[in-house]
Amino acid sequence: MTDDKGLRQLIEKSHLLGKRLNKNIYNRNGLLILPASSILTTESLKSLQEHGLKLDSTDVILPEFEPEQLVRLAIREMKEMFADIRAAGRVPVDKVCRTVLPAIMRISGRSDTYRILLTLEKQDEDTYKHSVGVGVMAGLLAKWLGLSVNERVRITLAGLLHDVGKLFVPQSILQKPGQLDEQEFCEVKRHARYGYDLLVREPGLDPVIALAALQHHEREDGSGYPAGLPGNRIEKVSKIVAVADVFHAMSSKRAYRNALPLFDVLQSIADHAYGMLDPGIVRCFVRHVTECTIGSRVDLSDGTQATVVMVHEADPCRPLVYGSGQFIDLRKRPGLKIGRLRDGGTVSV
Structure with missing residues (x-):
């Protein structure tokens, strides 16, 4: 297996993955290693590492992969x-x-x-x-x-x-x-x-x-x-x-x-935080995943399109949402829940 130092170097260079070279890259003997306009892949990053070559932000163009x-x-x-x-x-x-x-x-x-x-x-x-x-x-x-x-x-x-x-x-x-x-x-x-x-x-x-x-x-x-x-x-x-x-x-x-819908999955995992899964790891996981949905568009189980506004620390799987011109606290609406996430990223409320 790649040793720890070599593996760490590969990981540290992974921010270059998917970017395009804006110039030719030569080794110390003047031989061409990668031509200009090459898309950087994991194999090309490995080749650069093997030749002891380093790239910086001025050597590449275009955004990284989505x-x-x-x-x-x-x-x-x-x-x-x-x-x-x-x-x-x-x-x-x-x-x-x-x-x-x-x-x-x-x-x-x-x-x-x-x-x-x-x-x-x-x-x-x-x-x-x-x-x-x-x-x-x-x-x-x-x-x-x-x-x-x-x-x-x-x-x-x-x-x-x-x-x-x-x-x-x-x-x-x-x-x-x-x-x-x-x-x-x-x-x-x-x-x-x-x-x-x-x-x-x-x-x-x-x-x-x-x-x-x-x-x-x-x-x-x-x-x-x-x-x-x-x-x-x-x-x-x-x-x-x-x-x-x-x-x-x-x-x-x-x-x-x-x-299964995201929030159903998270609720099920949270319910098993004591007994089956490590409670500390589960709390960390559920908190971070639910918090990342703040500002995102979701479908509620009654068909309402809503936006996640706030996650409650004590009950993160039933957040406060905004839909149909009103704030809806899902903690107080046991018959209503979040269904699917919607494409389109996050929005401000």
């Missing part, structure tokens, strides 16, 4: 990566760190979380799209928890690889539109062990990343799988990935159901 472009790029790279894993029976960790990881870190480092949520909401569910979604949300959560850059990198990588074991579960089971029978569900649960066994063999890979694959379905009260571990025996990285996994799974379309 979140939608970065998510599509990461999904495409992840799809290719999963094909490589199926073919070789191992995880090309260095390639993940050169291609997918910098894009995901760039997304989770952005401030426009609302646009990120909208982008992820539009992606249909399958294993590689889910892996990208969990990587993004785990990276965001690590940032909100105030963790270091190195910790954020580890957690993002753990999120990306948490479900790699599903590659060895029959697609007929994963894509079954109806309820799984007991034997099928037992096979699905084995993906945690399959992923761990695959990742733990990778030389130089941080062991907590393999443990996240093994433990992301463990629960604080010991009701999870595969080992039924209590909370004090679950790694913190695994707990963070678990929250990101539950969130993205519930907010994504599945073979057997449609995606």
Whole structure:
């Protein structure tokens, strides 16, 4: 695996991803490395690093990729990566760190979380799209928890690889539109062990990343799988990935159901903050996700189009909204709730 210093350098350069060179770039021997007008990709950034070359803001033009472009790029790279894993029976960790990881870190480092949520909401569910979604949300959560850059990198990588074991579960089971029978569900649960066994063999890979694959379905009260571990025996990285996994799974379309509305998902996660998921991590996650929707347009369950005005600290999933010419406190309207987010970003009220 890329060493910590090299990986950090790649992540620090990821702000250049998607920008265009405004001049030719030569190595120390005068050989052309990248021509002017080249779009910077993860591979070209890696090449610059290998040649000991540095770029600054005067070397590039055009804005960086939008979140939608970065998510599509990461999904495409992840799809290719999963094909490589199926073919070789191992995880090309260095390639993940050169291609997918910098894009995901760039997304989770952005401030426009609302646009990120909208982008992820539009992606249909399958294993590689889910892996990208969990990587993004785990990276965001690590940032909100105030963790270091190195910790954020580890957690993002753990999120990306948490479900790699599903590659060895029959697609007929994963894509079954109806309820799984007991034997099928037992096979699905084995993906945690399959992923761990695959990742733990990778030389130089941080062991907590393999443990996240093994433990992301463990629960604080010991009701999870595969080992039924209590909370004090679950790694913190695994707990963070678990929250990101539950969130993205519930907010994504599945073979057997449609995606659930954002605020329904957050309410469900908040309801499980004591017992199944780590309460401190859940509180941090729910607070930040709901706060990022302030000023955003939403549809209420009665069809009213409204704007989120304020999030209540004690009940963040039922905010104050403005619609049909009036303020509506959803805490006082138990029969009314927020449905879908609407495109168009945020507005002032």
